Amino acid sequence: MRILIQLWMLLTLASCAGSITNITNSTFLQDIGDGVYVHHGKHLDIDTGYQGDICNISVIVGSKGVAVIDTGGSLKVGIALRSAIAQITRLPILYVINTHVHPDHIFGNAAFIADRPQFVGHAKLATAMKLRQEAYDKLNVKYLGADAKGSEMVLPTLEVKDTLVLDLGDRTLKLTAYPPAHTNTDITVIDSKTSTLFTGDLLFTERTPVLEGDIKGLITVLDVLKTYDVKQVVPGHGAQTKDWQGAISNEQRYLNILLADIRANIKKGISMSDTMNTAAAGERDKWVLFDVANRRNVNTLYPQLEWE
């Protein structure tokens, strides 16, 4: 029995050590295998405790060079990311991809200007960035304080209109642009070597999904993602998963309940502020940051759905 216990302890220790070696030198990036690395931002709300580091950032290393998917919300996060990549490879940064316009995903771009990559985004990203520049600059000063300095907006140099394939040498990345869903600037990335789908904020795991684009559009796009031939998914926020069909279904369940509850309340003449307290209430225990995110969703969607 004692031998069994010792064996079990040894195995447990070995598996812990295994997971530690999976974290690269910097601990900023988690090695998820075959040249794919992910940084997981913290689940903090943008209004309370936001420090610029809340979203997922991914790095894909090919034989010719590197692609970065999202860069975090400040120059500081971008610099940490750039130095973590330097510990993995000296290959050039060929592409910096932004999955959409939201500030927590784009302001680390500035740390990559010296690398002269192609900055890649949805065909509508440049316009969306320019329209929001003033508001986002103010938001950064308010929430990031000193870290706002140098967190400048870097516009895309390469547009994704429909689909676009990027060549990293021994692997390709297929980028796809979507109609309005989470935002009007959403793209996804599929890595050919690992069959990994990077969804940006079309998919959240753990954290309550939010949207500002089009809830019906998002539900439809999630149906499209379900048809993809991939093995794992890295969401915009939350842990990567091999049960990605389940993760997409979870988000669709929340969105469908939210949509149905808001529609029903509009029909009954129940106000938006009352709806904020009750819509999708059964989902509360299933998601992180539910109250703040769900209220924000009702605030976005109620006025849209009133005019259906």
Ligand SMILES: [Zn+2]
């Ligand atoms: Zn977003």
